[in-house]
Amino acid sequence: MIFLSLGLFLWVAAHLFKRLAPDARAALGDRGKGLVTALLVLAVGLMALGYRGAEFVPVYSPLPGMGHLNNTLMLISLFLFGVGGTKGTLYPRIRHPMLWGTVIWSLAHLAVNGDRASLLLFGGIGLWAVVEMLILNRTSWVRPVGGRGLKGDAMNLVGTLLLFGAIAMVHLWLGHPVFEGTYF
Incomplete structure (x- = not known):
């Protein structure tokens, strides 16, 4: 620890x-x-x-079926990470998309991991993202203008799906399959 x-x-x-x-x-x-x-x-x-x-020290037991919630939240999180880079229709409408993506990433992981180390890691990074947003809102945030419209959103969606697949493969390689217990 x-x-x-x-x-x-x-x-x-x-x-x-x-x-x-x-x-x-x-x-x-x-x-x-x-x-x-x-x-x-x-x-x-x-x-x-x-x-x-x-050391694995359980704090709470995740509810059954949280893998579905985790995967859905991760897709949303990854999409938000790409909003600033692809500058689609959400680009000028969402304040701090990467930080919101980080908060959602944190919540997704806390939904499926109830041990002490996970609370520290995922909860700590999620808390940092919230604090960062609060500080930015008080100091230097300026609403962006323009963007690529639907072309940017389409690029972001493709990138999100590719990145999700890559992350799923890395998790599988590390011994944490993201679709375990998930039935289609």
């Missing part, structure tokens, strides 16, 4: 550094981008190592 906690702390600190200490971040210039990137890579590595090595 130490690696997981440290990784989560680095994730939050690296992301909030620019928001909470803008002058210090600006003073670093382009070096700051490299530093933040390195901290985020280290954070992800520590979270993965810590999560995989954490």
